[in-house]
Amino acid sequence: MNIVWHGHYLSFFDDARRAFGQHYGIDYPAYIESRVAAPVVDCRMRFLASAKLDDVLDVEARLYKSETAKLEFKFQVRRSGTGELLVVGFSTQVFSDPEGNLSLGWPPMMQERLEAWEPLWMEPE
Numbered sequence: 001m002n003i004v005w006h007g008h009y010l011s012f013f014d015d016a017r018r019a020f021g022q023h024y025g026i027d028y029p030a031y032i033e034s035r036v037a038a039p040v041v042d043c044r045m046r047f048l049a050s051a052k053l054d055d056v057l058d059v060e061a062r063l064y065k066s067e068t069a070k071l072e073f074k075f076q077v078r079r080s081g082t083g084e085l086l087v088v089g090f091s092t093q094v095f096s097d098p099e100g101n102l103s104l105g106w107p108p109m110m111q112e113r114l115e116a117w118e119p120l121w122m123e124p125e
Helices: 008-024 028-034 108-120
Strands: 040-047 057-064 070-079 085-094
Touching: 008 028, 008 040, 008 057, 008 070, 008 085, 008 108, 028 108
Parallel strands: none
Antiparallel strands: 040 085, 057 070, 070 085
16 A cells, blocks of 8 residues: 555654653653653544655644643644645643552642743644
8 A cells, every 4th residue: 555554653643742752851761750650541643644655754743731730742744845744643641650540730840841831832722
């Protein structure tokens, strides 16, 4: 079929989310050091066009503003060069301790970052 298998897009989203986290100080080592987990509890995507196997893709992760303790990302996958939008995706992460107990408030490590994130917030569509 010469197109990218749909399941690979979840890896693309994870790579973009991790790059975002590394850039803004919320990567996996920061979670581990703070004894915070942030499991993905929802992930969905909408396919607009197929990526070909030899395409170079650009994947963008943007963060939505949330008043509750969760991270909501929007992803866009575009064909590099043309900018054609191929896939739009969304994921939601919540916070817990390493044993899996849900945190209803922002963990301290995240509270420290919220002010710095203010320019990044997106309003939900």
